[in-house]
């Protein structure tokens with residue numbers, strides 16, 4: 001058990017000897033939009049072939065974290081980090097041109113907004129093919145064949161016909177599957193998926209999760225999955241990070257998190273889940289009274305303290321990050337307090 | 340797309356028919372034509388002769404059908420003043436006006452689309468503010484004044500360009516620039532706002548997430564969606580340029596349709612006025628239809644409408 005003040009950067013040897021760096025390593029990521037701190041020092045890492053789920057209530061900074069990794073934040077956002085690396089490469093040091101060589105090819109993202117994320121002016125086939133020809137070259141014909149193949153694999157019937165259709169001719173569920181297939185066009189190493197299956201019915205969702213698991217096994221795909229669905233988390237996550245008000249308040253291997261949730265916020269989230277694995281689909285997260293507060297820059301202390309049953313005066317001060325093996329918690333409460 | 344095109348064509352034909360009726364009625368309702376033609380000091384007998392000679396004594400419906408039937412095949416009768424076929428007059432003048440209008444539009448698009456894109460990409464920077472300032476100044480500048488300034492500078496002082504007439508392409512440069520100036524502010528602003536909207540959209544974020552080149556993001560994904568209002572307004576602007584270039588045709592002594600219209604209005608040459616109004620209206624309708632079709636090609640959602 002080590003306890004460190006999270007204000008100070010974590011101690012590191014100057015030249016960490018590494019054989020194979022993690023696929024994605026984020027340390028102390030901060031994103032601010034003017035007077036709003038959307039992400040406040042989030043850290044996590046993802047190994048090749050691993051599925052890392054990020055959960056948390058609406059507005060706690062999950063999407064902003066994902067966009068910050070991809071370098072796709074809206075204008076006016078400020079991003080800072082102690083470390084932001086993809087396969088050992090510092091993403092902050094890359095030019096827009098170098099970054100665009102990675103995006104779509106080695107790292108891909110599925111957005112939370114399936115209805116508006118496809119260009120209304122181009123066919124599904126044209127939009128899927130262009131990402132392949134951009135990174136892999138080859139003929140448009142070959143790219144379209146690959147697109148049809150992937151559409152079939154995400155459970156779309158008559159993929160050849162769909163390739164010629166425009167986004168407005170497709171339902172929300174179909175658009176979401178097109179986005180998923182499009183992200184997989186170049187066999188990425190990292191897939192960031194922001195609520196990728198919300199518009200899909202259970203069978204299709206299961207088919208997509210199976211497809212992702214297959215790609216993970218065959219190609220070592222690493223997946224950063226943002227979801228509200230604890231059923232999915234229980235089924236596919238290797239590791240779970242719980243975000244609250246821009247911070248990762250708890251992070252642990254899935255089984256450990258479900259077995260011994262240690263942050264009061266995590267316990268609140270899981271309270272609506274009687275038995276892991278027997279979760280109702282799209283179970284509402286956050287049956288906790290109150291709302292995620294807007295955090296101004298320079299805020300100190302635990303952001304959850306106003307809603308926490310265990311709040312104490314010291315919660316307004318610096319919060320210790322406690323670590324027991326792979327289980328990390330950002331809370332002053334002693335480990336095992338809930339047992 | 341074919342059904343969409345046919346539907347647009349049907350609408351255009353209906354509008355054209357309405358315009359024909361209106362342009363016929365306007366000249367008939369604005370007083371007794373025979374009296375105007377005969378002029379001041381004509382005796383009632385003269386007026387009666389003229390009325391019979393021009394068929395103005397027949398029922399209005401018969402006159403209209405007669406006129407419309409001939410107008411439909413391009414026969415607008417004879418000019419009262421020029422002693423020539425109206426169709427010949429228009430055919431002679433139209434190339435000047437078309438060349439001028441298309442030159443003006445080409446210059447306007449060549450300036451305003453890059454400027455609009457630049458301003459949008461650099462939104463809220465000094466570049467953006469400068470572009471908007473230029474657009475505002477352009478809008479405030481009267482075209483005859485700009486025309487005279489250009490003539491004095493490039494025509495008289497520097498002697499680079501001819502100041503009047505239609506002999507060569509050089510004759511169209513200055514009037515084209517002046518005409519373009521009237522369209523540049525609106526087109527620049529529309530391009531800018533369309534691009535800003537497109538660049539902030541989710542599908543542009545997707546295009547960036549796909550690692551597409553900047554050229555593809557701006558030119559293929561953003562511009563295509565931003566272009567739709569620009570196409571519509573460009574068609575309207577070209578319509579204005581063709582019909583409303585009287586001032587410029589006069590300043591630069593270009594004998595186009597605008598100049599012809601001005602001459603015939605001042606001479607009570609009704610067949611010519613009527614024909615010019617009709618031809619310009621038809622061109623306007625055709626331009627609007629062309630813009631609709633082009634937008635249908637640009638945005639598949641419009642085809643369903």
Ligand SMILES: Nc1ncnc2c1ncn2[C@@H]1O[C@H](COP(=O)(O)OP(=O)(O)OP(=O)(O)O)[C@@H](O)[C@H]1O
Nearest residue numbers: 033036038057058059060061062063064065074112
């Ligand atoms: N472009 C933006 N400008 C200003 N604030 C923003 C912007 N994008 C996000 N935010 C703010 O950042 C915070 C985190 O938003 P984010 O979208 O990451 O939430 P989320 O965890 O993904 O929520 P959800 O589950 O609803 O998707 C919110 O308070 C939001 O208002």
Ligand SMILES: [Mg+2]
Nearest residue numbers: 062063112194
């Ligand atoms: Mg989100």
